[in-house]
Amino acid sequence: MRTYSSRDRERLAQSALAVRRSAAATHPLLQLQRTAGNRAVTSIVVQRKSATDTAPAKVPGFLALDPVVANYVGKKGGGALKVETHSGPDLKALFLAYVKKHDVDTRSQETFVNGFTDLDTNVIHLNRDKGDAGTIVHEALHLHSDRTWISDQHWKVNEGATELFTRRVCDAAKVGRSDDAYPEVLGALRLLVTFSSVEALAAAYFKNETKQLQSDLEAVRPGLWTDWRITIIKSIKAANALLESLK
Numbered sequence: 001m002r003t004y005s006s007r008d009r010e011r012l013a014q015s016a017l018a019v020r021r022s023a024a025a026t027h028p029l030l031q032l033q034r035t036a037g038n039r040a041v042t043s044i045v046v047q048r049k050s051a052t053d054t055a056p057a058k059v060p061g062f063l064a065l066d067p068v069v070a071n072y073v074g075k076k077g078g079g080a081l082k083v084e085t086h087s088g089p090d091l092k093a094l095f096l097a098y099v100k101k102h103d104v105d106t107r108s109q110e111t112f113v114n115g116f117t118d119l120d121t122n123v124i125h126l127n128r129d130k131g132d133a134g135t136i137v138h139e140a141l142h143l144h145s146d147r148t149w150i151s152d153q154h155w156k157v158n159e160g161a162t163e164l165f166t167r168r169v170c171d172a173a174k175v176g177r178s179d180d181a182y183p184e185v186l187g188a189l190r191l192l193v194t195f196s197s198v199e200a201l202a203a204a205y206f207k208n209e210t211k212q213l214q215s216d217l218e219a220v221r222p223g224l225w226t227d228w229r230i231t232i233i234k235s236i237k238a239a240n241a242l243l244e245s246l247k
C-alpha cells in the first residue's frame, strides 16, 4: 500500500483540479453540466430542431402578427392548416411525384428537404427530422400566395418572396428561423424591395397585383422589372449586380 505525504496529496489535488478546469474549458457541455446540473444538459442534448416544432394551430395567428401579411390573410391568418409529417425518404418520394406531375423546375428540388406544399390538396408536408420552427410558416405562406403569381414567376423569385415574408412573420411571432434557409434568393428579394416596397411585393405575391412593383422598378430604369426577372433565372449574382449598378 502506497502512502502519500501531505505534499503529495496537495500535488495530486492540484493536478485533479487542473484536469477538471481544462475539461471545462474545452467542453462547454461539461461546464454547463457542472454549473446548471444534469437536468438542463439532458434537455439540451435531446433538443432537435424540426419542421414539426411549431404546432400547426398556432400558425394562422402568427401570420396575422405581421401587418403587411395580415392585410392579405386576414386578422385570423386564414383557416386551419392541413399538415402531414413524414420521414425524410417518404417526403422526398412524395415531392418527386409532385414535381413530376407539375413539371416543377428540378433545380428547386435541393430546397425541398424540409417540407413542401401540395397546391392541389392544400396539404403541407413536413420532414419530421429536418427544418426548424419557421418551416411551417414558410409553407403556410405558399398556400396564401396567388396561384398566377406562382406560375408566372421563376421559382427563385417565388421562394425569395416567400422567405422574405417568412422572416417578417417569424420575427413578429418570435419563431426561430435558421439563417441557412434560402439565403441567396432571400437576399435577392430584399435587394429588390429597396427599389420598391414590401407592400408592393406583398400585393404581387398575395394578389398577383404586380403594377406597383413594376412601376417602381420602371421608374429606376425602363425595362428593369423584366430585365431583373430574366437575369435572376440565369444567375442570382448577376441580378444583384444589375440592381447594385443602379443604386
Ligand SMILES: [Zn+2]
Residues within 6 Å of the ligand: 138, 139, 142, 159, 162
Ligand atoms: Zn418554399
